[in-house]
Amino acid sequence: MEDRNLAMNQMSLAVAHVSKQFDRRWVFREISFSLSGGESIAITGKNGSGKSTLVKILCGVLSATTGNVRLSLGGKELTGGQVRHHIGLVSPYLQLYDEFSGAENLDLLSRIRAGGDTHVPRTEEVLKLVGLWERRRDYVRTYSSGMKQRLKYAFALLHRPFALLLDEPTSNLDAEGISIVKGVIEEQKRSGILIVATNNDDEASWCSQRVHLGG
Amino acid sequence: MSSLRSTVAVIRKDVQSELRTRYALNALLMFVVTAVATILFALRSDQPTSTVLAGMYWVVVFFTAMSSLSRIFVSEEERGTTMTLQLVASPAVVYFGKLVFNTLLTLSMTVAVTILYTLVFSTFFVIQTVSIFVITVLLGSLGFASAATIIAAIVAKANTRGTLYPVLSFPILIVLLITVMNATAKALDGEALSAALGDFQVLTGYFLAMTAGSYLLFDYVWKD
Amino acid sequence: MKFVKYGSILLITFVAVVGVAVPMSATPQSWLEFPLNPMLQQKARNIFFHVPVAWTTVVAFLVGTYYGYRYLKTKNIDYDIRSVSAAGLGLLFCTLATVTGAIWAKFDWGSFWNWDPRQTSIFVLLLIYGAYFALRSAVETEEKRGTLSAVYSIIAGITVPFFIFVMPRLMAGLHPGSKGDPDGAGPVVQFTMSGNMFVVFFLALIGFTLLFIWLLSLRVRTARLEYAQSIHRS
Numbered sequence: 264m265e266d267r268n269l270a271m272n273q274m275s276l277a278v279a280h281v282s283k284q285f286d287r288r289w290v291f292r293e294i295s296f297s298l299s300g301g302e303s304i305a306i307t308g309k310n311g312s313g314k315s316t317l318v319k320i321l322c323g324v325l326s327a328t329t330g331n332v333r334l335s336l337g338g339k340e341l342t343g344g345q346v347r348h349h350i351g352l353v354s355p356y357l358q359l360y361d362e363f364s365g366a367e368n369l370d371l372l373s374r375i376r377a378g379g380d381t382h383v384p385r386t387e388e389v390l391k392l393v394g395l396w397e398r399r400r401d402y403v404r405t406y407s408s409g410m411k412q413r414l415k416y417a418f419a420l421l422h423r424p425f426a427l428l429l430d431e432p433t434s435n436l437d438a439e440g441i442s443i444v445k446g447v448i449e450e451q452k453r454s455g456i457l458i459v460a461t462n463n464d465d466e467a468s469w470c471s472q473r474v475h476l477g478g
Numbered sequence: 479m480s481s482l483r484s485t486v487a488v489i490r491k492d493v494q495s496e497l498r499t500r501y502a503l504n505a506l507l508m509f510v511v512t513a514v515a516t517i518l519f520a521l522r523s524d525q526p527t528s529t530v531l532a533g534m535y536w537v538v539v540f541f542t543a544m545s546s547l548s549r550i551f552v553s554e555e556e557r558g559t560t561m562t563l564q565l566v567a568s569p570a571v572v573y574f575g576k577l578v579f580n581t582l583l584t585l586s587m588t589v590a591v592t593i594l595y596t597l598v599f600s601t602f603f604v605i606q607t608v609s610i611f612v613i614t615v616l617l618g619s620l621g622f623a624s625a626a627t628i629i630a631a632i633v634a635k636a637n638t639r640g641t642l643y644p645v646l647s648f649p650i651l652i653v654l655l656i657t658v659m660n661a662t663a664k665a666l667d668g669e670a671l672s673a674a675l676g677d678f679q680v681l682t683g684y685f686l687a688m689t690a691g692s693y694l695l696f697d698y699v700w701k702d
Numbered sequence: 703m704k705f706v707k708y709g710s711i712l713l714i715t716f717v718a719v720v721g722v723a724v725p726m727s728a729t730p731q732s733w734l735e736f737p738l739n740p741m742l743q744q745k746a747r748n749i750f751f752h753v754p755v756a757w758t759t760v761v762a763f764l765v766g767t768y769y770g771y772r773y774l775k776t777k778n779i780d781y782d783i784r785s786v787s788a789a790g791l792g793l794l795f796c797t798l799a800t801v802t803g804a805i806w807a808k809f810d811w812g813s814f815w816n817w818d819p820r821q822t823s824i825f826v827l828l829l830i831y832g833a834y835f836a837l838r839s840a841v842e843t844e845e846k847r848g849t850l851s852a853v854y855s856i857i858a859g860i861t862v863p864f865f866i867f868v869m870p871r872l873m874a875g876l877h878p879g880s881k882g883d884p885d886g887a888g889p890v891v892q893f894t895m896s897g898n899m900f901v902v903f904f905l906a907l908i909g910f911t912l913l914f915i916w917l918l919s920l921r922v923r924t925a926r927l928e929y930a931q932s933i934h935r936s
Contacts (some may be wrong), residue, residue, distance in 0.1 A: 287933055328777070342569055352565060358558035360491075362498045370611050371494075372489040376566040378480030378861050417561075437587040583916040628857055632850050645836050647827040650857060652822075653864040680868050684861075689862045694852045697775050702846070 270398045273337040274349070274425045275299040276321075276456055278299050281330035284317055291476050293331070298472075300425075303457035305467035308476030314460040315356065317382045317476065319432045321458065333427065347376060351424030355431055358428050365414050366390065366399040373421050382448050389417040393443055409433040416447060421444075425450045481571055488567060488575025492550070493582070500552070502546040506587060509545050513538045514594045521620060525602055532662035536655055539622070542642075547626040548643040550576050551634035559643070560634075563686050564701070573627070573696040577689070580630075588615045606668030610661060617681035618658040624685055625650045629693035631699045654684055662688040706916050710815035713909030720902055721750035730896065737896045746807045750902055754910035756799040759827065759860075761914060762792030766857045770852030783929060786838070787921040789855070791914060793831040800824050823865040830858045 277297040283290045292312035297361045298304060306314050319325035321332055323346055326347065334341045334349060337420040343350065359368045369386045390396045419427060432448075433441050447468055452455045459470055467473060494500055517534055526534070554560045563572055591614075595603045605611045629647045633639055661677035726746070736746075744825040766788035768787060773781035803821065821897040822864040837854055 284844075284845075290519070317702075324561050325624070347566065347568070350565065356558060357561050359562060359567075360559060361557065362493065370639075371487065371491045372562065372566050375484050375491065375563075377488070378482075378484035378571075384697065459496050471513075553777050587816055625857075630851075632837070632854055635846060635850055636837065637842045638840045641838075642836065644841055646833045646854065647831055649826050652826050652867070653828075653861050656822075656869070680864065684864065687860050688857070691857055695774075695856060699853055 266457075271359065274456075275335055275424070276353065276426055277335070278321065279330050279333070281317070281320060281327045283313065283320065283325075284328040290360065293378060294474065294476075296472070296474055298426075298456040298458075300456065302456050302472070303452055303459070303470035304474060306460040306474050306476065307462065307467050307472035309462070312477030313474060314328060315354065315430055317358075318352070318428050318458070318460050320430060321426075323349055325345075348422060350477055351357045351419035351422070351427045351428045353412070353427075353432060355434060357418075358412055358413060359418060359461045361404040362402065364400050364402055365395050365406070365417070367405060368414065369417060369421055372418060376422065385421055385423075386417075388422050392420070392447075393417045394439070409437055409440055413440060413443070416444070418459045420447065427455060428458045428460075432459055432461065432466060433447075433463075433468040441449040481568065483579070484567055484571045485575045488563075488571060491577050491578040492575065496579075502549050503586075506546045506583070507590060508543055509542045510538060510587065510590045510594060511689075513541060514591070514598060516524075518598055520568055523643070528666035529663045531595075531599070531603055531657045532666060534660060535595060535662055536659050538591050539584070539587055540651065540655060542591075543622060544644045544647060546587075547580050547583060547623070548630040548633055548639075550580055550627065551630045552639060555634040556639075562645055569697045569700045570693065572700065573693060576631075577623060577627045577692075579626045581620055582634075584619040584623045584626070588619055603666070605667060607665045607671060607674075609671050610669070610674045611665035613678060614658055614661040614665065614681070617678060617685060618654065618661075621654045621685040621688060622651065624688040624692060625654065628688070628696065631664055635699060636702075644656060654681070657681055657684070703916070703919055704920075707933050710909055710916050712837045713905050714913060717750050717902055717906040717909055719927060721906070723739050724898075724902075725878055733784075736899050742918045745806060745809055746812065746826065749899075750906045752802040752806055753903070754906040755802060756824065757907055759792055759795040759799050761911060762788050762795055762853075763827065763859070763862070765918070766792055767855045770848075770855045772853050773848050777845065777848075778847055779844065779929070780926070781889070782844075782852070783925045784918075784922050785848075785852060785855070786926055789831060789834055791828035791860075791917055792923065793828075793883060795914070796824065796827050796831060799827060819865075821871040823869060826861075830855075834858070901932075 275297060276299075277294050281294045282292040294317065295334055296304060306317055308314050316325065320327045323332070325342065334346050359365075360371075363371065365387055369389070370384065373384065373386070381450065386399075390399050393416050395413055395417065396412060398406070398410065403414065406414065419429075427447075429444075429448075436444065448457060457470060459466055461467055517538070549561075554563060567575075579689045612622050626647060627641065629650065633643050633646065636642055661674045661681075664674050664677075713924045724736055726736045726744060728738045730737045738746075740863050769781045769785035772778075773785060806822060807818075807821070813819075817899065834851055834855060835836060838847055838851050841850055
């Protein structure tokens, strides 16, 4: 755990001149910022300003039209395969498998990601954290939308990511869920980096910096 | 090594999911039964030649494949789980995982069709050279699955999927279809194994070229 | 481009005049007479048009695929414009090759279509072009359309060598160079052509290739203008 925190302190995320074009229309242009351990940033902007698009680019699931995103450890840039181990995402676009239970989802996804590398399964820990331990054996298709959102948090935190990206962090959550999220955020800000995409000023104020899309 | 384990994990996930939902398997089995029954009605009591039988065998496999192999990517896309997979696995791991799964599906199709043909056409669907038949089915299924997987990945990203899958697959699969039909006819006619060596070379070459090409191009399709 | 334009006009005119006008004789005496093939008779003249058109189809396919590959590497929309322009011309030449071939087949082999391996290949190429344009119309975003159609044309391109090298040996056919041909089966059709016919044939190949380059540049230029206009409008 200590090692991990130490490693995280040497990590940084640099976003340089990122622009995205969709069908000849620039969604946003020339976004640049950089974050190192303990820092956080809120991405704000109205509907359609490209918040989710930027989040997808930061996660590496979408490529930018120009510019680049670099995740580095001690000044050395991480490759695509390594980046996957350091990014956690909660997003309305992200779905888990309906035909598997909550615990099965986490197990199979961490098996795919780790590829048999020695890892301690944290399934129990994260499921208890988000309050789904009792329902772990139920199929995800029977979950309510709030429970699905909680499960996404469990999935995002499973591998102790250095960078946690939250797109609409509190959608579908009840008061208890929101307080869980706040706890997660406090923990994340201690050593990793946090990126929140939101329309809500309250949620944006969780972060120390802000980038506004769409003028 | 770790990529190999990840690939196995992807295959396991798809197999488990398939066993639970039975989405492809049930449709596949019903399709095979319906197609074979239709051929039976069409033939009545006529005795088809081995060329016609070999042709009909692969026609059933082709159309069954067209109805079920595209699911592999379309289902991820429809459920919104594409991004989840992108977050946890490299494109190569996903591609090979899906390729193996589609190969398993194609093989189970050929097993089903072979059993049905042997039962209902017991008098004339007699595989005389088993070695040719087995090798043809194995190599043919590999090539089939390889082409079907990359086309499925393309189709999953299109906006109107409808009938696109057979339209895109057919021109790519013609070489393979002609070759497997050719070789299967030889197996039914009882020709020696050596007579089909040329066909095996074509099938192996097709599979290797198609898989290598798909592997190199998959990144572009998979990532939005 | 002037050289390409006038070169193609000049060469194709020359081939059209010479290919049709030079008399054929069973015992050619001079360079101004073609030998008469007893089987093909006067129909042999089609070789100056049918084969170069088929050749241009293959060139168009390769050019289109190459620009598709460049698009994948650079994501520069101009390569997609070039790729789709080449594919459009490929479809045109492919249709011409199919039609000239079918007419020739009717008079020499008895029916328009015989499923000869080379006829099958050109049919598959037509299907590939059909599928390519069907795919393009099924994708809404421009970047995705370029990417997916480029990937498809490369995947389709992988199967082309099988048609050129493998099918003629596998299937019995009527074209020269098919399985069972006494001159031997193989990818390259063994033309038994006299020297003067070969010169005209070779000039026809160059002429049609230049015609393709000229038409491609015209199409690319109009497509770029249309593209610029549609940006302006949106």
